[in-house]
Amino acid sequence: MRYEGTVYRPPSEANSLLIQATIGCPHNKCTFCGMYKKKKFRVRPVEEIKEDLLSARDHYGPGVQTLFFPDGNTIVMKTDDLVEVIEYARSLFPYLERITVYGSARFLVRKPLADLRRLKEAGLSRIHSGMESGDDVTLQKIQKGATSEEIITAGLRVKEAGIEISEYLLIGIGGVERSREHALGSARVLSAIDPEYIRMRTYTPVPKTPLGQEYLSGEFQLPSPHGALREIRLLIENLEGTGWLLSDHISNYANINGRLSRDREAMLALIDKALSIDESRFQVNDPRYL
Numbered sequence: 001m002r003y004e005g006t007v008y009r010p011p012s013e014a015n016s017l018l019i020q021a022t023i024g025c026p027h028n029k030c031t032f033c034g035m036y037k038k039k040k041f042r043v044r045p046v047e048e049i050k051e052d053l054l055s056a057r058d059h060y061g062p063g064v065q066t067l068f069f070p071d072g073n074t075i076v077m078k079t080d081d082l083v084e085v086i087e088y089a090r091s092l093f094p095y096l097e098r099i100t101v102y103g104s105a106r107f108l109v110r111k112p113l114a115d116l117r118r119l120k121e122a123g124l125s126r127i128h129s130g131m132e133s134g135d136d137v138t139l140q141k142i143q144k145g146a147t148s149e150e151i152i153t154a155g156l157r158v159k160e161a162g163i164e165i166s167e168y169l170l171i172g173i174g175g176v177e178r179s180r181e182h183a184l185g186s187a188r189v190l191s192a193i194d195p196e197y198i199r200m201r202t203y204t205p206v207p208k209t210p211l212g213q214e215y216l217s218g219e220f221q222l223p224s225p226h227g228a229l230r231e232i233r234l235l236i237e238n239l240e241g242t243g244w245l246l247s248d249h250i251s252n253y254a255n256i257n258g259r260l261s262r263d264r265e266a267m268l269a270l271i272d273k274a275l276s277i278d279e280s281r282f283q284v285n286d287p288r289y290l
Helices: 046-060 079-092 113-122 136-141 148-160 179-193 210-217 225-237 260-275
Strands: 066-069 098-102 126-132 164-171 197-202 244-246
Touching (some): 046 079, 136 179, 148 179, 164 179, 225 260, 244 260
Parallel strands (some): 066 098, 098 126, 126 164, 197 244
8 A cells, every 4th residue: 555645544444554646736736725836736547556455455455344535536536447446446355334535616616416326326325525615605715716605515415326425514714704604605605415424624823824823913803702602603603403513622612413304402511511611721623822
């Protein structure tokens, strides 16, 4: 198995086999992200990927149950190639229960429904998609490369294909200025999609990124811990759906987890309890002090 540079994966893929199918990110313009800045994007040859899968089978045996294909936006691979890789993985690992990739709305909207259905039939189980916000002003500001309507279109298409979608939301990415719009816009988009998973991360500025520099200069004002929690509360109050809302990341100020159809009031009560704690007891997501 060969790995190039730092390899990133969602926390939920902590126990998954990681096989790089792409290197870097084909967009790589998000102003908040520093993950792939040192990598030039390319899709690895199918034969290289298959060689690494075979090496992994020889090393770990056939019992692997979950497999994630980094790097950023592996969904951009030609459908025929990705189908070939997925089918080969399933032939090597007969006990696979889940195969996942990253795929943002900018690239998902370019995949026809028929292609997504082929990927589902091949064995693709879930797509991790960083929507970050449902507020178009914020999306444009962070140069996400997709509008709120494109995010909805992409999410609904993935679900129609029978693939699970895990949407990632950045709490605080709209700053103090657009905290309300960010919460309400995100609630609208997520309600329209009703993804299986909504995963919250509280934005932590990365110094060597454009938005990180704006934060350090004072141009971008990050919500305080209580401000971030109030943003989540407003989101939950306006969010409709049946899936899971999860705070499965160390950046968050409270472990707010539950099914929207069942646990809304419990999640709101937990936020209210957290809001009763003095802000001085929270570790602020400030890169100058981390």
